[in-house]
Amino acid sequence: MSSDNSSPTSRFALARRLAPALALTSAGVALINVLDRPVDLSASGSAGVADIGGSTEAGAGQTVTGATVPAPTTTTVTAATVVTSTVPPVNGATPDTTPVTTPAPASAPAACGAKKSTGSTTDIVDRNRVFGTLVVTAKFASNGELCGVAVNFDVWDRKSVQIEQYALPKLNARAKKAKSANIQGVSGATAVSRAYAASLQAAIDAKPL
Amino acid sequence: MNSTNLTVPVAPVAKLEQRRPLARPSSTNLKANDLVIVIVAIFAIVTAAWAMTGGWNQVSSGWSHAWRAAASLTGLYTSLFGMVGLTLSARLKTMERAIGLDRLLNWHRIAGDTMGLLLAVHIFTSIPAEMPVRGGFINTVLDFTGREPYMALTAIGSALVAVVVVLSLKDIRNKISYETWYFVHLTVYFGLAASFSHQITLGSMLSNDRYVRLVWVGSSIAIFATALFGRWWKVFGSVARPLHVRAVSKETGDTVSVLLGGRNVLRLRGDAGQFVMIRSLVRGQWWKTNPYSLSAVPTTAGLRVTIKNRGDASSATRHLRVGDRMAVEGPYGVTTPEVFGDKRPLFIAGGVGVTPVCALLQRLPSDSRPTVLLRARHESEVAHLSEIRALATRCGGEVFVLTGRTAALKGKDPFSARSLSRVVPELSSRVALVCGPTALMFAARRGLREAGVSKDDIHMEMPWW
Numbered sequence: 001m002s003s004d005n006s007s008p009t010s011r012f013a014l015a016r017r018l019a020p021a022l023a024l025t026s027a028g029v030a031l032i033n034v035l036d037r038p039v040d041l042s043a044s045g046s047a048g049v050a051d052i053g054g055s056t057e058a059g060a061g062q063t064v065t066g067a068t069v070p071a072p073t074t075t076t077v078t079a080a081t082v083v084t085s086t087v088p089p090v091n092g093a094t095p096d097t098t099p100v101t102t103p104a105p106a107s108a109p110a111a112c113g114a115k116k117s118t119g120s121t122t123d124i125v126d127r128n129r130v131f132g133t134l135v136v137t138a139k140f141a142s143n144g145e146l147c148g149v150a151v152n153f154d155v156w157d158r159k160s161v162q163i164e165q166y167a168l169p170k171l172n173a174r175a176k177k178a179k180s181a182n183i184q185g186v187s188g189a190t191a192v193s194r195a196y197a198a199s200l201q202a203a204i205d206a207k208p209l
Numbered sequence: 210m211n212s213t214n215l216t217v218p219v220a221p222v223a224k225l226e227q228r229r230p231l232a233r234p235s236s237t238n239l240k241a242n243d244l245v246i247v248i249v250a251i252f253a254i255v256t257a258a259w260a261m262t263g264g265w266n267q268v269s270s271g272w273s274h275a276w277r278a279a280a281s282l283t284g285l286y287t288s289l290f291g292m293v294g295l296t297l298s299a300r301l302k303t304m305e306r307a308i309g310l311d312r313l314l315n316w317h318r319i320a321g322d323t324m325g326l327l328l329a330v331h332i333f334t335s336i337p338a339e340m341p342v343r344g345g346f347i348n349t350v351l352d353f354t355g356r357e358p359y360m361a362l363t364a365i366g367s368a369l370v371a372v373v374v375v376l377s378l379k380d381i382r383n384k385i386s387y388e389t390w391y392f393v394h395l396t397v398y399f400g401l402a403a404s405f406s407h408q409i410t411l412g413s414m415l416s417n418d419r420y421v422r423l424v425w426v427g428s429s430i431a432i433f434a435t436a437l438f439g440r441w442w443k444v445f446g447s448v449a450r451p452l453h454v455r456a457v458s459k460e461t462g463d464t465v466s467v468l469l470g471g472r473n474v475l476r477l478r479g480d481a482g483q484f485v486m487i488r489s490l491v492r493g494q495w496w497k498t499n500p501y502s503l504s505a506v507p508t509t510a511g512l513r514v515t516i517k518n519r520g521d522a523s524s525a526t527r528h529l530r531v532g533d534r535m536a537v538e539g540p541y542g543v544t545t546p547e548v549f550g551d552k553r554p555l556f557i558a559g560g561v562g563v564t565p566v567c568a569l570l571q572r573l574p575s576d577s578r579p580t581v582l583l584r585a586r587h588e589s590e591v592a593h594l595s596e597i598r599a600l601a602t603r604c605g606g607e608v609f610v611l612t613g614r615t616a617a618l619k620g621k622d623p624f625s626a627r628s629l630s631r632v633v634p635e636l637s638s639r640v641a642l643v644c645g646p647t648a649l650m651f652a653a654r655r656g657l658r659e660a661g662v663s664k665d666d667i668h669m670e671m672p673w674w
Contacts, residue, residue, distance in 0.1 A: 016389075021392035024369065032403070034355075
């Protein structure tokens with residue numbers, strides 16, 4: 001480079017050369033402050049509840065778990081066309097797929113939840129790694145048919161929370177449709193699907209007569 | 210490789226007071242290949258850890274999984290290349306002795322470029338990987354730029370890294386002044402540190418296994434600290450213990466030789482063929498460093514460097530006065546006299562590239578019969594020419610000066626295998642040192658390789674900027 005030979009020690013040489021770096025750094029710091037708006041997913045542990053097909057009473061029963069859960073994580077999907085989502089619209093973690101509105105059989109709702117049984121607490125495990133646990137509560141109509149499912153889960157990292165929130169409504173809908181634990185897993189959530197099916201099977205096996 | 214047969218001549222340089230050569234640079238058994246093996250091994254271990262913690266399974270289980278697997282692997286590689294790059298620029302003594310600062314810094318640049326590429330791949334695979342879970346493209350991008358904790362830091366950190374990588378592309382870098390580029394390029398420290406935390410919160414391999422996490426965080430901190438201290442401690446040391454200009458003498462129309470001496474020179478170890486990074490501690494210059502080859506064997510009397518006025522900092526050397534303080538880092542470089550072994554040396558130098566030749570000739574044994582090829586526009590432009598002639602004659606060698614503009618030498622490549630072997634006897638069994646402008650170095654290397662000189666016997670220091 002053949003730059004200014006004539007004035008090797010121009011007055012603001014250092015300042016001029018430092019300016020871009022300083023500008024870049026301060027722009028970076030400022031942008032971080034503007035952008036950093038984390039959505040708190042796990043203020044008090046990453047437990048959550050996904051409930052489908054339950055009556056309001058059943059839903060109220062779930063708030064025992066729900067109370068310990070920070071509001072944004074609680075995704076309640078009720079079968080009766082009403083989709084309640086306490087997730088604020090700003091929360092990007094809410095999957096578009098959450099509002100699974102499973103059309104409830106017209107005759108069933110009143111009777112659904114007449115009998116309940118809770119399955120085994122199952123580890124969500126992929127090979128040798130454990131992400132957390134879940135436990136399925138199955139609700140049965142008076143004729144003994146599976147008519148609703150509620151899940152409590154307790155996972156240990158924020159990524160799993162997202163996977164849970166994404167997968168469990170789908171699994172609930174599938175179980176309700178199949179009326180058994182013989183359901184297809186959700187892709188992207190294999191470990192959850194497996195644990196879910198196992199716990200649900202246990203709940204069905206323990207169905208009160 | 211034993212140094213007893215290499216002697217130091219008494220006379221030719223200049224009349225200097227009582228002097229003896231400085232201690233030779235420490236030797237090491239480490240080879241460049243060893244370092245490559247270590248780096249490859251680290252990559253293999255990380256890849257294996259990724260595969261065993263589910264990465265491999267993900268690849269073969271559907272698109273969204275494959276994206277996720279690719280994102281995590283490229284993420285790991287990106288930060289590995291960042292760490293490798295930092296380590297290379299840390300000027301660790303053993304590594305420098307084995308590989309040479311010039312090659313370390315060239316590797317540093319390659320690591321940086323690769324990191325930039327991988328960073329792009331990492332970003333563009335992370336988005337499709339997370340889209341199903343986060344509800345679409347927009348939501349994913351918003352999450353990754355601030356809603357997800359630590360991701361605002363990461364996004365800005367990666368942006369800084371990207372800016373630095375783009376500015377470091379040769380075409381762009383040559384358009385801005387070296388120091389402007391250099392200061393911007395230092396913001397990469399901030400960029401790397403800022404984007405670190407997301408590796409822990411989002412990287413599934415790291416967030417799910419405590420021991421993996423411990424090793425990863427530990428080594429990252431260690432490498433960051435090594436880079437910071439290794440690099441900057443040397444700068445502080447050189448400023449705290451500067452050398453002083455003892456003598457300045459004009460060599461040719463645009464070159465001066467400068468003798469840097471003083472008490473602090475005794476702390477240095479160095480040999481002919483090495484170079485130093487010089488920071489002139491005068492007003493308006495202290496924030497610039499430039500590399501200069503030693504043009505004489507470094508002695509207790511001082512280091513002699515020969516500086517050509519190319520503009521910028523080196524033009525300030527014309528205003529050098531005896532007594533000015535100069536911060537000196539180094540000497541660095543691995544083309545010490547040992548590289549010649551028992552073979553006949555061949556020097557090819559152009560322009561101010563004669564300086565290491567001059568120093569190395571002083572250290573050659575009297576039966577080494579070197580050949581020196583110098584390239585210049587005019588003989589009067591070759592610094593230290595009479596000194597080089599005297600030194601070469603002393604050890605039975607010859608000096609050829611090829612003058613004239615390259616355009617005037619039409620049709621004849623002076624460094625083709627044919628022209629070289631016409632001038633240089635026993636060409637293929639020589640050890641060659643090439644020094645000068647990049648074009649000359651490449652031309653000479655091509656010619657030497659064609660003439661049958663083995664790759665290990667061609668030594669040159671590539672510019673890294």
